[in-house]
Amino acid sequence: MPMPTAPAPRPASAPVAALDIGGTKIAGALVDADGRILARTQRPTPAGEDAEGVFGAVGAVLDALATSPAWAAAEAVGIGSAGPVDAARGTVSPVNVPGWRGFPLVERVGEHAGGRPVTLVGDGVAMTAAEHWLGAARGHADALGLVVSTGVGGGLVLGGRLHPGPTGNAGHIGHLSVDLDGDPCACGGRGCVERLASGPHIARHALDGGWRPGPDGDASAAAVAEAARAGHPAAVAAFERAARA
Ligand SMILES: [Zn+2]
Structure with missing residues (x-):
């Protein structure tokens, strides 16, 4: 009689790189498919500098993440940015970062991250997605997440699904x-x-x-x-x- 087969081991979960871009700090992490943080780093946001000066801090965060052994396996980059963002065009214009108006963040991060695909949403949307996945809104069909920080952002889960809206700003009530x-x-x-x-x-x-x-x-x-x-x-x-x- 054959032995029962053991359940197949779970496939290794490819991590993703995550960026949180705020008016005070720029944080980065490598996160696995279960939400575990494998590496993290942050830099102050040089919010008074010009566009390239601010991007220099983003590049430094990505470079620091790239020193992690998990970086090579990271398949994509997700960005939650202070708003407003334009996810359709891949640009950001954070109210509290005057040097960035229509800044092509998706393109620039993609170049810096070796061509990995990049997804952009507002930081409130990203936080709400996380709370719905693993945090306070888990199991709830409808939720409004609020970020109260240098600015005030927000995001919406409606009918069990994240609703970033066409430009990635839905729920940004600030x-x-x-x-x-x-x-x-x-x-x-x-x-x-x-x-x-x-x-x-x-x-x-x-x-x-x-x-x-x-x-x-x-x-x-x-x-x-x-x-x-x-x-x-x-x-x-x-x-x-x-x-x-
Ligand atoms: Zn205002």
Whole structure:
């Protein structure tokens, strides 16, 4: 009688390279098909530099990933970028990176990554895809993911599927106006969600309300969050205002 055959071993999962492009940092990783991070690195975003200066940091992140033994097997590159992005054209124009307007990021990353195929979406869409795959939105048919960082991004899962929209920006709620007469925003609008709810604006509002950083001088939104947890009224008010936005 033949022995039962053992289940076939799972095929080796080809990793992909992932880039997260933000107004403060550019992060990169090699990620396997189960979502495990095999290598990671990051560089500060030289947001005040010209287009090539900013791309230099992206190139440095890719070069650092290429030193990993897993790089050779990486089959593709995925990019989540601060928005707005134009996934159809492969370009990005991050509000907080003025040197990049219509910057051909997909083409440039493809060249730098040895011709590997490149997929671009907004960072909020990428984060939402990850939360739906492995995180807080797992098992939910519909979800809105929100990134609150240097900017405010978002992404949508509808009916169990990611909806990046035709340009990769669907769900990017940071530049919806919630105050028509509000402060001018870098995007040209007024009273944008981002203008009230991003990390730097949470910190600014707390400072305006009388919160002061501790002895370490940390005036980031993370420091404001710590003060809010301890009950500081101006810190709490800054987060409540952001949440209302
Ligand atoms: Zn705006």
